[in-house]
Structures are given as C-alpha cells and as structure tokens.
Amino acid sequence: MSTTALSSFAIDLACRCGAARLRVAGEPVAQLYCHCDDCRAAHAAAYVAAAIYPAAAVTAHGGALAATVVRATPRMRCAACATHLFSELAAPGLRSVNAFLLPAGAFRPQIHVQCQHAVLPVRDALPHFKGFPPGFGGTDERVAW
Ligand SMILES: [Zn+2]
Ligand SMILES: [Zn+2]
Known part of the structure; x- marks a missing residue:
C-alpha cells in the first residue's frame, strides 16, 4: 500500500523562466x-541545496534541456535560462535535484x-560529513564544525 502511495505522489517543478519542467x-x-x-x-555558490531521488523518479516533461559538465559531474540545465535542474550522481541510479526548485517547505x-x-562552513545542528556518508559510498567521518 505504501508503495502505491509513494509512486502516485509527484511534484512538478519549473526552472526560473518556466520553460523547463521536471516531475519528481x-x-x-x-x-x-x-x-x-x-x-x-x-x-x-559556496554550497548547494539538493534533494536526491532515484533516477527513474526524476523526469523532464517540457522545455529544452542543456547537458553540461563543469568539472566531472553531468548536469542538466534549462536551455533558455540556464537554471540548474539536476545532476547525475556518481552513485549509480541517483539524481540530485536543485532544491531551490522545490515548493516552499519541501x-x-x-x-x-x-x-x-x-569554503563557507555552516554551523548548524545537522551532521557534517567530511565526504559522503555511508549510505552514499562514504564513511561516517565528520568535520569539527
Ligand atoms: Zn528556464
Ligand atoms: Zn557536490
């Protein structure tokens, strides 16, 4: 039952100009x-906010997308306004969606x-992993801040 509920729940996202649309x-x-x-x-930016989804849960459904690689990670932008939409994570089968596209509160x-x-440490109550956490192929090592 929960699987059905999850798969039927979707959010439509748009880039800043509205041309490119994603569904998560x-x-x-x-x-x-x-x-x-x-x-x-x-x-x-000094750091980015991201929502990680299974790749199959992130689909484009409108507008022209532009594929870019700035350093190593494949990324998708809106071809019209260049808003960053999502990137393909090194861990297979995951997509990292630009969290600034999510609805308020999501x-x-x-x-x-x-x-x-x-370059700009954020001192908050969340865990601060040195690399990636164990669930993403990393370790539990943290930084002091
Ligand atoms: Zn756009
Ligand atoms: Zn990163």
Missing part, C-alpha cells in the same frame, strides 16, 4: 547541502556532505 515522484532518498568543489563551480535538509571542501 515520491519522497527523496536524502536532502542535503553539498560543499564539493564540483557543485561550487557549477552553481557559482526542502528539509538532513545532512551536510563533502565538508572537507567547504
């Missing part, structure tokens, strides 16, 4: 802040990852 189905497997150098370069961050690369 079900709950994210994780919501996090990433401090890696790849995300920082791709977003021109982003509920649980962890910080790749804190070893941080």
Whole structure:
C-alpha cells in the first residue's frame, strides 16, 4: 500500500523562466547541502541545496534541456535560462535535484556532505560529513564544525 502511495505522489517543478519542467515522484532518498568543489563551480555558490531521488523518479516533461559538465559531474540545465535542474550522481541510479526548485517547505535538509571542501562552513545542528556518508559510498567521518 505504501508503495502505491509513494509512486502516485509527484511534484512538478519549473526552472526560473518556466520553460523547463521536471516531475519528481515520491519522497527523496536524502536532502542535503553539498560543499564539493564540483557543485561550487557549477552553481557559482559556496554550497548547494539538493534533494536526491532515484533516477527513474526524476523526469523532464517540457522545455529544452542543456547537458553540461563543469568539472566531472553531468548536469542538466534549462536551455533558455540556464537554471540548474539536476545532476547525475556518481552513485549509480541517483539524481540530485536543485532544491531551490522545490515548493516552499519541501526542502528539509538532513545532512551536510563533502565538508572537507567547504569554503563557507555552516554551523548548524545537522551532521557534517567530511565526504559522503555511508549510505552514499562514504564513511561516517565528520568535520569539527
Ligand atoms: Zn528556464
Ligand atoms: Zn557536490
């Protein structure tokens, strides 16, 4: 029963200009802040907010998308306004959706990852993993902040 409920739950997301549309189905497997150098370069930001979904749960359904690689991670942007939509994670079968596209209140961050690369440490009550946590092929090692 819960599987049916999850698969029928979907949110439609749009880029900043409205041309590119995404649909995400079900709950994210994780919501996090990433401090890696790849995300920082791709977003021109100190860190990014991301909602991680199974790849099959993230589908484009409108507008032209542009595939880009800034450093190593394949990413998709709106071809018209260049809003970052999602990236393909090194862990197979996962997509990292730009959490700024989520409806208000839907982003509920649980962890910080790749804190070893941080240029702007965020001192909050969430766990601060040095790299990726165990569930994403990393370790439980944390940073001091
Ligand atoms: Zn756009
Ligand atoms: Zn990252």
